[in-house]
Amino acid sequence: MSLATFFGKLQEHEMELQRLNQNEEIDKRKRSIALKASSSMQEGEEEEESDDEEHFSLFVKKFHKFVKNRRMERSHCHSL
Secondary structure (H helix, E strand, O other): OOHHHHHHHHHHHHHHHHHHHHHHHHHHHHHOOOOOOOOOOOHHHHHHHHHHHHHHHHHHHHHHHHHHHHHHHHHHHHHO
């Protein structure tokens, strides 16, 4: 292979890589999604969130009580 042929193929390869990179960038732009952010919550959403927090808080309290009782039962069974 002559030096001229080698450089020609190298140049052709670099052009192909550049074309592929440009296509990838275009594809990335097409896949981008812009979401609108909202900083304020509506009144109904605030009430729902408050209810959810209360329910979760109650669940956590009951779960801790359950775990504590299980530990007490196990320690009592092992001591017998």
